[in-house]
Amino acid sequence: MAQIIADLHCQIQNHKHIKLSAEFSCKAGEVLAVVGPSGGGKTTLLRMIAGLNHPDMGSIVFGDTSWFDNKSRTALTPQQRHIGYMPQHFGLFPNLTALENVVAGLDHIPKSARVARAKDWLERVNLHGLPDRLPMHLSGGQRQRVALARALAREPSVLLLDEPFSAVDRETRERLYLELARLKEQLLCPVIMVTHDLNEALLLADSMILISQGQMLQQGAPFEVLSRPRNEAVARQMGLRNIFDGEVVFQDSTKDITWLKFGEQLIASDFGKDRSVGSKVRWVIPNQGIRFNAITNGRLCRSFNKLDVTIDSLLVMGESVRVVCYATGTELQLNTEVSLHLAQKLGLTKGMQTTVALKSEQIHILE
């Protein structure tokens, strides 16, 4: 059976037991990350796509084939959908060896070709010399790779990955990121990856949807969702903490600049949509939009807003330092991160008065 290449379209509404509302598409060859806090409905969504659960209403369509449609009472089984599914704890069959686990997923090709295909995939995920081991004799990373090989060897219509890196240690995770990024180039099917780690989405996904408390809050490219959150709920889910009140003072349509009153200071934002002068807004800036070195080095330019601050606390976290500071003369708290090297170079200390730059292109006004 040749692999069918098509896009996946989902429109899901669920009210019983777990509330869930989501509508999105995932193109062939695209990696879509489903991001959100635990208990938000991410795994339920994945199980519905797999056919392990059915939503109350909606439709799931793969290419021209309807997998689920409550109106026409269509509900294909997981077996009929021919998906590749990697559960959170990998779901390896403990009584079968690594090779047998991969072979078990190859029901779509002749029996005589299964072992060779399974061996080939174990090689492709860098599992050399381990085909005869039982899962209990494999490390976490090796189990993850067997599960990935089993899912991929099926030449699935859709590849579903549920928290694929949560059950392995950090070092293994870093290595597996690279391997999945490499494999991604060869994948032809839509890939849906559930994760609660935003960094994984930024690293591996082409697009993402953000789900919280069963509601889909935003879909877009990961960096776009991070830098242009639709509303405050999205901004908070994305871990953005620099969210402030402001007032629109002036909009310069020729330069696409919106001037905001922040405390007693004026700051420029590249936000282009029309806002009436005097309107109250909420705006956000990600940690990386706040810079220490630009001002100190005298490289202030049009795209930076100068802001005097007093450092309240510094927390060293490995190679980076989390800096909390207040805009001088206000109670407005800014959170940012700088590298340890830069913090030492600039001599940042608690209570120090300094100047930071807010990058205008990263100042985003929320809806």
Place this chain on the structure above:
Amino acid sequence: MDWQALWLSVKLSSITVLVLIPLSILAGRALAYRQFVGKSWVEALIMVPLVLPPTVIGYYLLVGLGSQSWLGQWLERLTGQQLVFHFSGLVLASVLVNIPFALQPIQRAFEAVPHDVRDAAACCGMSKLKILLKIELPMVWPGVLTAIVLCFSHVLGEFGVVLMMGGNIAGETKTISISIYDSVQAFDFGAAGTMSLVLLLFAITALALTTSLSRRLGGQRGANHR
């Protein structure tokens, strides 16, 4: 030593196990995985033989399946023989009384099969039957073996229900437990002692085997979740 009674007990135990274990695998799997209204009541009903005196169960079976009851008459018409005071009646009684001993270990073993494994099997394209045979049974076999051992040994030692349902007909319903009782009544303590020793040794061996298998099942659960 009443060899005929021992043989009858072994035959009764074997048939009970053969009837009960396949049914318990299907029922245990369903109870382990499915949620439905009244599940607690079904589970409570299954456990009743554990807490009800065997004579009470025997009494209800005797009255319910006797030739005076409509069920007994219907079964007699269907099979051409009455169930009470007959070996087939003993089989039915043993099956009913031993449901908790067979079902409980098997249900617990199925409950220990991780969700992820079952989901992965379905997503690998396996049918429900193939999942049961190829994935689940190799994982739950210690539970199945425990159920077999418990059932077999419990039927071997069953007294109250057997006496109530089958009476004491040599070669037909006289099991080893009833034979021990008979020997004591006849002051043949030598025969009673020998038969009791056989049952005692069997019980100890069965319990040791069960405990060892339970530990093994526990170890496997740990390995599955590692």
